Structures are given as C-alpha cells and as structure tokens.
Amino acid sequence: MSGQNIKLVVALALLGASGALFVRWLTAPRDDGEDLPEGIFWICRNPDCGHEFNTSLKQTKEQLNADGRVPCPKCDQRLTTLGFACPHCKRVYEPEGHGTTPEFCPHCKERLSVRGP
Ligand SMILES: [Zn+2]
Ligand SMILES: [Zn+2]
Numbered sequence: 001m002s003g004q005n006i007k008l009v010v011a012l013a014l015l016g017a018s019g020a021l022f023v024r025w026l027t028a029p030r031d032d033g034e035d036l037p038e039g040i041f042w043i044c045r046n047p048d049c050g051h052e053f054n055t056s057l058k059q060t061k062e063q064l065n066a067d068g069r070v071p072c073p074k075c076d077q078r079l080t081t082l083g084f085a086c087p088h089c090k091r092v093y094e095p096e097g098h099g100t101t102p103e104f105c106p107h108c109k110e111r112l113s114v115r116g117p
Contacts, residue, residue, distance in 0.1 A: 038085065041092045044072040045079040052083065052092035086112065 040060050044051040051074040055063065063070040069078045083092040084101065089108035096102050101113040 041083040041085050042070060042072075042080045043083040043092050043094050044075060044077070045081055046072065046075050046077050049075040049077070049079075051075065054085075054092070086110065 039054040039056040041054045042052070044053075049072060051072050053073055055070055060070060065078060067078065069080045071078050072080050081094055082099075083094050085091070086093055086105040086107060088105060088110040091105070091107040093102065093106050093112070103111065103113050105112050
C-alpha cells in the first residue's frame with residue numbers, strides 16, 4: 001500500500017470515528033434520554049469475565065443500582081462500567097477518565113478520537 005493510500009484510509013477512519021462519536025454524544029444518556037436504539041454499553045471488569053454487553057434504556061433503569069451499575073449478565077457481579085461501542089469493530093471499549101474517548105480502540109487499534117497528531 002502506498003503512503004497516499006494509508007493517509008486516505010486514516011482520513012476515512014477519522015471521519016467515521018468523529019461522526020459516530022458525534023451521534024453518540026447527541027444520544028448520550030441524559031436525565032431521561034429516550035431514543036437510544038442501541039441501548040447503553042457496558043463492560044464487565046471482573047478479570048475472569050470481561051463480558052461486553054448492552055442494555056436497553058428500560059433494562060438499564062430496571063437494573064441500575066444506587067452505585068450506577070447494572071449486573072453483568074454472564075457472571076452476575078456488579079463490576080460493570082459504562083462503555084462505548086467502537087465504530088470500527090463494534091466492540092465495547094472503556095472511556096478514559098471523565099468519559100473521554102481513548103485515542104485508539106483497545107480491540108482493533110483503530111483511531112477513535114481526533115486528538116493527537
Ligand atoms: Zn461478568
Ligand atoms: Zn475497535
């Protein structure tokens with residue numbers, strides 16, 4: 001692949017990522033967000049599990065605890081954390097502090113955020 005092709009691929013990936021992030025931002029859970037077709041994404045932090053799943057808004061409301069977590073459907077522990085779906089590989093990744101997007105997807109290594117060079 002020539003250098004120019006690589007640049008094109010990166011540009012397309014950036015466009016895709018920022019578009020998806022923008023949509024995600026628009027549909028981010030708010031006080032009573034209603035229109036979340038994909039629901040809310042979660043990652044289980046149990047080191048033996050690591051399950052990625054999503055719940056509908058209704059399910060989330062039913063299952064959410066005071067600590068703001070839903071139980072993992074696989075191991076039933078409440079070690080879950082909110083995640084986002086990678087627009088490239090559709091897997092769930094964990095945001096960094098303050099809900100910011102990591103620069104690269106931990107699964108497929110595609111660029112997720114537009115910061116950095
Ligand atoms: Zn689990
Ligand atoms: Zn990915």
